[in-house]
Amino acid sequence: MKTIRPPLVAFAAALGCALMASPAQADGEVTCNSGPKDKWKPMAELRKKVWAEGWQLEKALVQGDCYEVYARNEAGQVLEAFFHPVTLKKLIVYRRGQEIFRAKGFDPAG
Amino acid sequence: MTLLPRATAKAILWLLLAVPAALMLRGLVGGEALPMDLLHPSGETSVRLMVLAMLPGPLIDAFGPNRFLRGWLSIRRNLGVAAFAYALLHLAIYVIDMRTIAAMLDELGLPGIWTGWLALFLMILPAAVSFDRAMRWLGRGWKRIQRLVYAAFVLALAHWLLLDWNWKPAAIHLLPLAMAWLLRAWRVSTKVTRERTFA
Numbered sequence: 126m127k128t129i130r131p132p133l134v135a136f137a138a139a140l141g142c143a144l145m146a147s148p149a150q151a152d153g154e155v156t157c158n159s160g161p162k163d164k165w166k167p168m169a170e171l172r173k174k175v176w177a178e179g180w181q182l183e184k185a186l187v188q189g190d191c192y193e194v195y196a197r198n199e200a201g202q203v204l205e206a207f208f209h210p211v212t213l214k215k216l217i218v219y220r221r222g223q224e225i226f227r228a229k230g231f232d233p234a235g
Numbered sequence: 236m237t238l239l240p241r242a243t244a245k246a247i248l249w250l251l252l253a254v255p256a257a258l259m260l261r262g263l264v265g266g267e268a269l270p271m272d273l274l275h276p277s278g279e280t281s282v283r284l285m286v287l288a289m290l291p292g293p294l295i296d297a298f299g300p301n302r303f304l305r306g307w308l309s310i311r312r313n314l315g316v317a318a319f320a321y322a323l324l325h326l327a328i329y330v331i332d333m334r335t336i337a338a339m340l341d342e343l344g345l346p347g348i349w350t351g352w353l354a355l356f357l358m359i360l361p362a363a364v365s366f367d368r369a370m371r372w373l374g375r376g377w378k379r380i381q382r383l384v385y386a387a388f389v390l391a392l393a394h395w396l397l398l399d400w401n402w403k404p405a406a407i408h409l410l411p412l413a414m415a416w417l418l419r420a421w422r423v424s425t426k427v428t429r430e431r432t433f434a
Contacts, residue, residue, distance in 0.1 A: 183271060184271070195271060201341070203271075203332075203333075220345070221347045222345075223345060223346075
């Protein structure tokens with residue numbers, strides 16, 4: 126007799142995992158409302174800002190209208206953070222998909 | 236008609252399967268890519284190979300065997316083992332990226348991380364018995380062991396989803412399998428109904 130039980134059990138397990146995790150915003154969907162690029166601060170200043178946080182920068186890039194940073198904190202934790210390109214304010218930080226910091230009043234969906 | 240000797244065909248297949256890994260390693264060694272840049276491609280390649288390994292079974296159940304599907308089925312074990320090899324590559328890149336065991340242990344409890352570890356562990360046994368002699372030894376039990384791959388696949392998708400929170404890529408990988416499973420379930424149910432009607 127054919128059975129489709131293993132996939133169903135696995136789906137239930139995956140659903141359980143998803144429910145246990147606190148949902149975060151997909152990184153491609155974070156919006157910073159940063160306006161025209163000629164008003165943005167240069168990446169070099171962003172690097173200084175990351176250094177001032179006590180983080181070790183791995184990679185910095187433009188993601189949508191935000192600056193996105195991959196870095197490690199002093200505890201060696203891998204972080205993904207979004208900064209406002211004009212103010213360089215730290216807006217939101219994820220650790221392996223889990224949100225661990227959000228600036229007061231910031232809505233990542235814009 | 237056999238165009239190539241079996242061993243040659245297998246060597247060509249493995250050469251092709253190794254191409255993405257070679258490109259990734261070239262990027263890493265050449266300094267063009269950071270270890271973290273290769274986490275996605277290595278993991279995705281593993282998931283894609285799992286999909287390719289899992290598709291021919293339900294498709295044959297749904298459409299019946301034809302030359303194309305039989306050929307696909309004949310390389311299924313290779314695809315499965317390659318999926319495991321890419322999962323190991325994904326792990327090796329993760330270890331390089333994390334640098335220390337302490338850092339890896341520190342994040343082990345995060346759902347996005349332990350789902351990946353569990354998916355990898357579930358793949359070990361099916362991959363370890365993916366050779367002819369093990370198939371003969373294990374008989375019907377071999378198929379039961381291979382079913383662990385279903386759970387590994389879903390956990391791998393959960394791992395992906397929990398890290399990215401972007402459901403579209405994971406859904407795209409699940410879609411062909413979900414359609415094949417549904418098609419098989421539909422074919423089996425209509426066959427049973429027809430048999431009952433004519434019994």
